Amino acid sequence: MALRTAEVTSGEVQTVVAARRLRHARRVFIGVGRPSTAAILARMVHNPELVLVYESGTIGAKPFHIPLSIGDGELAETADAIVSVPEMFNYWIGPGRIDVAFLGAAQIDRYANLNSTVIGEYPHPKTRLPGAGGAPEIASSCGEVVVIAPHSKRTFVEKLDFVSTVGHGHGPGCREHLGFRGAGPTAVITDLGVLEPHPESKQLVLTCVHEGVEVEKVRDETGWELEVVSDLQVTEPPTGEELAALRELVSR
Amino acid sequence: MADLVSLREGVAELVSDGDSVALEGFTHLIPFAAGHEVLRQGRRELELIRMTPDVLYDQMIGMGAARRLVFSYGGNPGVGSLHRFRDAIEHGWPRPLELEEHSHAGMANRYAAGAADLPFAVMRGYLGTDLVAYTTVAPITCPFTGEQLVAVPALRPDVAIVHAQEADRQGNVQLWGIPGVQKEAVLGAHRSLITVERIVDELEPRPGGIVIPGWVIDAVAEAPGGSRPSYSLGITDRDNDFYREWDRVSRERETFLEWMSRHVLSEEVAWH
Numbered sequence: 466m467a468l469r470t471a472e473v474t475s476g477e478v479q480t481v482v483a484a485r486r487l488r489h490a491r492r493v494f495i496g497v498g499r500p501s502t503a504a505i506l507a508r509m510v511h512n513p514e515l516v517l518v519y520e521s522g523t524i525g526a527k528p529f530h531i532p533l534s535i536g537d538g539e540l541a542e543t544a545d546a547i548v549s550v551p552e553m554f555n556y557w558i559g560p561g562r563i564d565v566a567f568l569g570a571a572q573i574d575r576y577a578n579l580n581s582t583v584i585g586e587y588p589h590p591k592t593r594l595p596g597a598g599g600a601p602e603i604a605s606s607c608g609e610v611v612v613i614a615p616h617s618k619r620t621f622v623e624k625l626d627f628v629s630t631v632g633h634g635h636g637p638g639c640r641e642h643l644g645f646r647g648a649g650p651t652a653v654i655t656d657l658g659v660l661e662p663h664p665e666s667k668q669l670v671l672t673c674v675h676e677g678v679e680v681e682k683v684r685d686e687t688g689w690e691l692e693v694v695s696d697l698q699v700t701e702p703p704t705g706e707e708l709a710a711l712r713e714l715v716s717r
Numbered sequence: 718m719a720d721l722v723s724l725r726e727g728v729a730e731l732v733s734d735g736d737s738v739a740l741e742g743f744t745h746l747i748p749f750a751a752g753h754e755v756l757r758q759g760r761r762e763l764e765l766i767r768m769t770p771d772v773l774y775d776q777m778i779g780m781g782a783a784r785r786l787v788f789s790y791g792g793n794p795g796v797g798s799l800h801r802f803r804d805a806i807e808h809g810w811p812r813p814l815e816l817e818e819h820s821h822a823g824m825a826n827r828y829a830a831g832a833a834d835l836p837f838a839v840m841r842g843y844l845g846t847d848l849v850a851y852t853t854v855a856p857i858t859c860p861f862t863g864e865q866l867v868a869v870p871a872l873r874p875d876v877a878i879v880h881a882q883e884a885d886r887q888g889n890v891q892l893w894g895i896p897g898v899q900k901e902a903v904l905g906a907h908r909s910l911i912t913v914e915r916i917v918d919e920l921e922p923r924p925g926g927i928v929i930p931g932w933v934i935d936a937v938a939e940a941p942g943g944s945r946p947s948y949s950l951g952i953t954d955r956d957n958d959f960y961r962e963w964d965r966v967s968r969e970r971e972t973f974l975e976w977m978s979r980h981v982l983s984e985e986v987a988w989h
Contacts, residue, residue: 475826489860498796502835520821521744522897533957534794541894541950548923549896550743550768551829554822582818593806595792597801598769602822602842631845643844646864 475656500567566607577632577650597629605645616655633667719934726889737764743897748880750943781811785956830871831905877906890932894950912940
């Protein structure tokens, strides 16, 4: 099936790239929205053995439809195991039994720290966001974290209004100092490209742009002086198989 | 042995103005009917406790029943903002709302400590976040290894209210599907009310079913459909359209109040 890139939306590219990231993962922790779509797509196209874990306590869920909430009935009905919330955090997430966690955020900084709590001052916020939920302990304990976020200056900021979730903290050695177990954020997948922490500085650098995206555009939409790696990659466009599977999934 | 009561009697007996009340249910089995009865009885000045204050707490906060909220995630899952929760925090409408905010892991551990009647729980978490400055956590050192950990205080609500699929006539309750923190909330609370879809002669064991013996429950009330628009696995389905629709209903104060008056406060919709 021939599909021209022009027909593909940036959101579809973002989902396809996130799904590819799960090619070799064994167990992934996901919330609703694009992360969930990407993980179900990964099971369909790349990795049928992938174990989906939702915060609601459903381990090994095999949803046919994209769930609206993390606790939809279909997740419970198809799960290998259903556990309580204390068990989910204390026996499954805390000990690092999950390889990859997908997280989102309203704001992200150059060290991939996340804000999902407030815009403005905490006691008198301009905008009250939902809050941290499970993210702080997910990010400190899971094998690695992949952040999925829309690329704009509103989201990619110089300084967070509130640190809800620690990514790489203040830089090298910070996670180790705090006693965190996992590797922390290893990629930020946006609708423009992919940012990854520099191995030494831990600052996010642009390693990949989606097809047709100018580097200048990515810089413009980033709230700090974004560095670009010398061997910048271009995302391999979604294949016919990936796109057909994604669209079929969304239409269910 | 729990008393089998009507929902009206159960709420009147167990919930008073100023109480700390945990209505739990993690996306599943949310006790909507009981929360609505609390509103109809006009309870005020409540400290509302819940990991995920979703649509039910949006309604209770919007009606001004709460002075304080203890929580870890305040969103309409998969849809977006809780507009009444935001209005209370951003603009103090209909009254200011005091917050105590935690992470999910923190809240879950607080409930577990409450159920165990321990003063606090020990966990890894919170470190490096700005939440530490605004909430009740404290560093603690492991006496055996020296590891730096965090302590969170036990949750001991005055009242826990949860919903389950069924109970027998002795008030033994069985729930299955996503169990959330309901068992911990009931065991940690000083009083408890459980609403159920149906009362049966004998509980039939279910895969993954959790049975809460009637002798740790104060009252059980039959409330068929009592978790709608949430759901009771195997009996009712989650009304995802309602959750989407709530975004429109709750956005403006006027449409919200009108909706509440028609669908919750009116005597015609009240339970017996």
